Amino acid sequence: MRALLFFVTIFYVNEYVQAVRQIPDDILRGNHTNNWAVLVDTSRFWFNYRHVANVLSIYRSVKRLGIPDSQIILMVADDMACNPRNPRPATVFNHRKQHINVYGDDVEVDYRGYEVTVENFVRLLTGRLFPGTPRSKQLLTDEGSNILVYLTGHGGDGFLKFQDSEEVTSQELADALEQMWQKRRYHEIFFMIDTCQAASMYEKFYSPNILAVASSLVGEDSLSHHVDPAIGVYIIDRYTFHALHFLERVSPDSMKTMGEFLAVCPKQECISTVGVRRDLFPRDPHKVPITDFFGSLRPVELGINYLNVSIALPLTENTIRPVKQEEKYHYAQQFPTHLFQTRAT
Template sequence: MTECKIRIILMVADDMACNPRNPRPATVFNNANNQINVYGDDVEVDYRGYEVTVENFIRVLTGRLPPSTPRSKRLLSDEHSNVLVYMTGHGGDGFLKFQDAEEISNVELADAFEQMWQKRRYHEVFFMIDTCQAESMFQKFYSPNILAVASSKVGEDSLSHHVDPSIGVYVIDRYTYYALEFLETVTPGSKKTMGQFLEVCPKYQCISTVAKRTDLFRRDVNKVLLTDFFGSVRNQQEASFLSKCLFHRSIPALSSTQDSSADSCQTVTLIPGDGVGPELMHSVKDVFQAAGVPVKFEEIYLSETNPSMSANLDTAVKSFKKNGVGLKGIISTPSQLKGGILQTLNMKIRTEIDLFANVVVIKSLPGFKTRHKNLDFVIIREQTEGEYSALEHETVPGVVESLKIITRKNSKRIAKFAFDYAMKHNRSKVTAVHKANIMKLGDGLFIKCCEEVAQFYPKIKFDTMIIDNCCMQLVSNPHQFDVMVMPNLYGNIVDNLAAGLVGGAGVVPGESYSSDVAVFEQGARHAFAEAIGKNIANPTATLLSACNMLKHIHLDYHAKLIEDSVHRVIKTQKVKTRDMGGYAYTSDFTHAVIDNLQH
């Protein structure tokens, strides 16, 4: 290895090399015709034998390794890294075995890649897998910039190429054999593309059908050089060609093209907001400090009602994009038009960061009595267009036209987000809410896009409901809903209506997503300005939003610690703010949560 930024992590199970049937102990050859000992002096094995576990594999990907782990066992990738992940072994529909002792599921693998993306541990990923029903291992992927190829489709076996007669076992699978054969023709200056590589091993050679997935990958694979992932380093760094030792059964292999050091503390953008927002954020900070949460806040004050004290919007946007995650209070919007600018500060933030998806989980809180019990459904709202496009004008005095914008691109995007959310969270139904009976073109396009996307998710039930009927059904029979997806304005109304079903604006968390940034805030957007300085606001929604943020950045232990404490305080009914039927202050509730952290 040179001082270039290529890093290879090799995990070898030692099952063949140490097998007593092996007549050449501590050696494994990848090809009977061109024998290269993949246990030779030129190959450095980073994890072997008992170290090759699902836990260690995921820890290497996500960077969550003990501080004592040497650099040689760390991937050390960052947002500039192209990462190649190659896996092979015994597998089936939705799983791959590690040493026949444990399995990694396709959901675990997908979530590991999402952790990498949120922690900025890759720029692009190329995922290769050679096993039976290999396609199933990338079907759950949902993170951007991932290109994937598999040796077999769901329902197909991945077949071996040739046998080593001295030990009586097959030594290499067909797809890996032909992939390696193709790679042996590639030089560091090669102009061959990833598109060409994806065509390796047609069915007459592989017997199985090679599957690929390109929908998450932003670039045209026919214009992406093979050397972006094999045998070169991006940005004109020195090259070191990947060794053929990667192609050995039961070897998950990782390589990255950039070195970096892992951060021990996650930086989060904090926008306190207007009204009681700053007070509620103080509650979050106090609880985080008591729980020992390894997060530092980059605090930026933004306000449309108090512009003299507000930071520049660009400052906040750059912070969100740099950190990838934020915690935000409610920013109040003046009801009067000022200066001829129609677009609000909230709308500008969503547009600049492209926060297209808003998610509000409506879930009953244990011990908090409401009319309906055991509610658990999700509202997903498209929030970059619709009536919130700020396209209004007065054509003649007394006549105002307000434009509602619905596009195919954004409608399909939010529909796919809703179905992907349902798949990831084991939800069974998606309901699209609309007014297509009146707005036949605008809402009609939205429903058509949802129907088109639904065809790709046969396991998820899909139905539609008109918005006015939806509101009535929410009040009378909310248990019928699971995941709901809708355009902007309907989502705003339904969010607040549904929040009232489980206790109001003070108890419902929310979150918004772009492809790169996640922002967590209250689910029902109400700044509660009349309560400023009175110490009476309920911090539950903000604390639960902060817990969801911790889960998003994979601080699951701290998230559960705080979330369980909040639920204990509510369930015991001893400390209740006024909206919960009590007389406790914000600070009382916060201290109760801190006291319950130890339980």
């Protein structure tokens, strides 16, 4: 009986594979199987409020687009929500109108305060963590994972500061990504960094399947956007502000592309020059859906065929019903976007 079930199952699987091969190329959006995000703010002290707002804003966007907390690693070097200088405790805002509290009620910080170190960051990427490390502090990716890596803080030519006490160099970061590739820990990476001289951090990359964007070129500063008079400090950086302005108009089933995202902050808006490195990335960014990195919408085939999985012998031509020509391909909504609808920043 088990042998019969095995052969019947093989028949149905083969028929299903034949059906999937008929899916149009624009429906098959990529070969990755899961999405992860590593979001890092490396700065302490009240005057660096904007860096916390930067990372929490990106965190809010990727959650809204479908990446669950279980697949987001959030590293925040300082807790601005609890800072005694904060006139509105338990809140962090990214706009002076204060209409979005990006700290929210459901923020899950995985590495907090002095846990945000170069060592922990490199160990996280490479998977070389100490035994007993909680699952929430692990990047459990595989060769099918697309990873968004977002960094914000203070940097210079070839380095990014952590906690104003140590630095990760561009070579160390490049070697960590190469270890990830050798250990089959990613399929594709989108590397995004908002610091001064940010492009210097991707110059040493040599691993495949990495698309990178930086808020400033070598020799340029990455500038803040505006001050909130009620808080008394700059509350967001220019590049991240314009990136969020774009992301707020993206839905989980959006057809917007990474190519469009790479152009979100022209020089007249950012003042600095946005840098892009695409030589390691084999796909055309203008053909890569933004949800390949900022969301969790994976290739899902709907309406091609339905299969009768019950065991019925003899098999008939009615077992598998082909789709009618007039029926349309579509994606199912996978996240309650309406709960997060608000005015754009």
